[in-house]
Amino acid sequence: MKVAASLAVMLIALLCSNAGILNSVEAAKQNETDSDLQARIDQAKAGDIITLASGEYEGPLTISKPLTLEAEPGAEVTIANKSEQPAVTVASHDVTLTGFRINDAAMKEQPSILINRSQSFRLANLEIETGSYGIRMADSNQGEIRNTLIEWAGERADAPVKLSEKGNGIDLYQSHDNVLEGNTIIAMHDGIYMENSDRNTVAANRFERLRYGVHCMYTVGTVIRDNAGEYNITGAMIMAVREVEVSSNRFAKQNENVNSQGILLFDAESSVIRDNVTEGNRVGLYVEQSARNTITGNRVIGNYIGLQLLKAEDNQITDNLFVGNVVQAEAKQSVRNELSANYWDAFQGIDTDGDGGSDIRYAISPFFQSVVKAKPAFQLFFQAPSFQFLEQLFQSDKEAWTKDAEPLMAPSGATAVQAAGEDHGLSMAVSIMLLCAAVAILIKTGVKK
Amino acid sequence: MRHLIQVAARETRLGFRNPWAYSFMALFALFMLGLLLINAQGYVQGYSGTTGTLLNLSVYLLPLMALLLGSFSLATEKEEGSWELLSVYPLSTASFIVGKYGGLALVLIVIVSVGFGLSGLIGSLAGASFGFQTYVQLLVFSVSVSLLYLAVAMLVGTIAKNRWQALTIGVSIWFFTVIGWAPILLAALGFLPYPLIKPVLSVLTLLNPAELARLFTVVKLGGGSIMGPEYYEWMLWVKRPTGTIAYIAAVTVWIGAAVGASQLIWERRRSRG
Incomplete structure (x- = not known):
């Protein structure tokens, strides 16, 4: 007092x-x-709580002792920063920031919030409008970032801002054991980027219009769970990792870019990809140069390519559902993968012993990938009828193809594609009109008088 | 103009008395419906397994249908002598050819409409309804591929002396553009130095009506990114309204050139008796 x-x-x-x-x-x-x-x-003394009344406060702020900075309940608090420095720099352990908005639209090097060599920090319910990185963490561990909105706000007078000029939403460098949960990240470079950072949990976040939703580089033991992403270039970019868990995420509509994927694994080892939904992406699940991963229970629906394996070895790919993809799978130079009990809607199996699995194997043709790898210009033949015809003729060396040993005869669980966006009633009306018009013309001209 | 309309009306009447038209109609409608129901995943939207399959079915069936109906119609005129009769009247060759094209085009559009109408209606009732944009895009594709191949068919019917020849030439064109396209180009373009492959393939694609229409549709359905980085700029361009205008222009030029050429050849033969 x-x-x-x-x-x-x-x-x-x-x-x-x-x-x-x-x-x-x-x-x-x-x-x-x-x-x-x-x-x-x-x-303030260490451990104090500073409560902010409604109003605009100017940054930059530096917090170098443990304390709490929070907005009064119901207050509209904005920290505006026009300097080249971070709007808020956290350089102490046990700092808590909650409930305010950060307006930091200037395009610059420094992030809007910098968390440097901190432990046990807690950020929650923030709204960050940034022209740089949203939150950058370096050498900071056991922290939490929850329910925070990070959105790109940088503008340039002469030209639209390029994706490569933007910063990441939350950027971790050598930061371990943090929990990033319930955040929404929109229109930044990468949503959450983790480099040399281990055992972080990324849960229930939303990613929209980013380059990559979650991007792992050299991480161990990351958990990526219950996140959702739409309209990013790639939902989860899992690169150079060990023992990562990617489960129950939903990545949809990532199909605009030539490098779009739902979930991409590159140089990933001993990781688990489980119960995710990838829908309407360019490639649903993309696995390259990755080994000993378990890919199971995923629902891969309505992508241009369902599963793409390139130089992937010793992976276990079981009990996934592949429905409504233009091409359900492509595999090249991938050996010793164990594929079994997946459901492939475009494969017609035979089940004589009635165990629900096909007695004939589903072999994945490497032909298209081989052709376009050598000469990418031929990618124009993707799913051309003439190319399909040729593909069927090339059955040589089939023993070396990647195969599902016992594909499921019927899908387990629902297969209906969920996303809608186009008007369906209207097409029914148009189809009735078409029929009526066609019949009228037939009667008028075709029926002998 | 009056002659042209008369020829077109006669052609449509004859077209619908032709059992071929009905068998094609039944075939197309059945296949559309069958594929739709086999692939039924609750809805049909964007570039997916179902639309890809429907697209390829149309690429197989519609060009063959247009080539046969169109070239037979012209070859029959010669075989049965009705052209000899018509040519003594003051009927211009242009009215005759363009009229025939118009009449047959209506026949093909009706066939496509029945196929689409039935599959759209029954699909909706069976829980496999089309998204509106996708439906319109596939319809535009089917109509344009039919009209493109009908123009080629006019040329085939003009060159062929009889129906037998028309069948041979028509099926060859169908096989070359629909089935043999990728195998032949993969083999032939493989000899070119790499930087030349993309431009040559692009130009050749413009010359193949099936590929032209198919690629336009795939891009408009949102699948342009699958063609890879080599064509990315193109795909972005095609996806914008400029792409639609360019496509309409390309289709018009195609039809105009093919129908114009058959009119010229027909006229030459007429004047030399």
Whole structure:
């Protein structure tokens, strides 16, 4: 109470002393509240809680002792930053930031929130509008970022901002054991980028219009669970990882870019990809140069290519559902993978012993991949009837093809594609009109009088 | 113009008295419906397994149908002597050829409409309804591929002396453009230095009506990215409204050139008796 009272007195004193000097009282207030905020932070003792009333505060702020910075319940608090520095720099353990908005649209090097060498920090319910990185964490462990919205706000007068000029939503470097949960990240470069960072949990986040939703580089033990992504170039980019879990995520409509995928594994080992839904992407599941992974229970629906294996070895791919993909699978130079009990809707099996699995194997043709690998220009033949014809003629060396040993005869669970967006009633109306018109013409011209 | 309309009306009447038209109609409608119901995943939208299959069915069936109906119609005129009769009247060759094209085009459009109407209606009732944009896109594809091949058929019917020749030439063109296209080009273009493959393939694609229409449709359904980085700029361009305008222009030029050429050849033969 004493601290608050003395602060109030200080504030009034400062206001009074400066009001005459500055022309605008508004500007004065403005200036004073923020210098006040950094001052309040500097004067606070470790473990204090600083509560912010509604209003705009100016950054940059630096927090170098454990404390809590939170908005009053129901207050509209904005921290605006026009400097080249981070809007908020966290350089201490046990710092909590909750409930306010950060307006930091200037395009610059420094992130909007920098968390440097911190432990056990907690960020929640923030709204970050950034022209750089949203939150960058370096050497920071056991922290939490929850329910935070990070959205790109940078603009340039002369030209639209390129994807490569944007920063990542949440960027981890050598930061371990953090929990990133319930965040929404929109229109940044990568949603969550983890480099040399182990055992982080990425759960229930939303990713939209990013380059990659989740991007792992050199990570061990990352858990990516219950996230959803749409309209990104790739949903989950899992590269150079060990023992990562990717489960129950949903990645849809990632099909605009020539490199789009739902989930991509590259140089991934001993990881588990389980119960995900990839729908309407260019490639549903893309596995390259990855070994000893378990891919099971995924629903791969309505992608241009369902499963693509390139130089993938010793993976276990079982009990997945492949429905409505233009090409259900392509596999090239992939050996010793164990494929079994997947459901492939375009494969007609025979089940004589009635165990629900086909007695004939489903062999995945490497032909298209081989052709376009040598000469990418021929990619124009994708699913041309003439190419399919040729593909069927090439059955040589079939023993070396990747095969599902016992594909399922019937899908387990629902196969209906969920996403809708086009009007279905209208096409029914048009089909009735077409029929009527056709019949009318037939009667008028064709029937002998 | 009056002559042209008369020829077209006669052609449509004859077309619908031709049992071939009905067998093609039944075949197309049955296949459309069959594939739709086999692949039924609740809805048909964008570039997916179902639309890809329907697209390829149309690429197989419609060109053959247009080639046979069109070239036979012209070859029959010669075989049965009705052209000899017509040619003594003051009927211009242009009215005759364009009229025949128009009449047959209507026949083909009716066939396609019945196929689409039935599959759209029954599909909706059976729980495999089309998304509107996808439906229209596939319809546009089927109509345009029919009209393109009908123009080629006019040329075939003009060159062929009788129905037998028309059948041979028509099926050859169908086989070359629909079935043999990729095998032949893969073999032939493999000899070219790599930087030449893409431009040559692009130009050749414009010359093959089946591929032209198929690729346009795949891109419009959203599948352009599957053609890879080599064609990415093109695909973006085609996806915009400019692509639609360019496609309409290309189809018009194609039809105009083929029908124009058959009119010229027909006229030459007429004047030399």
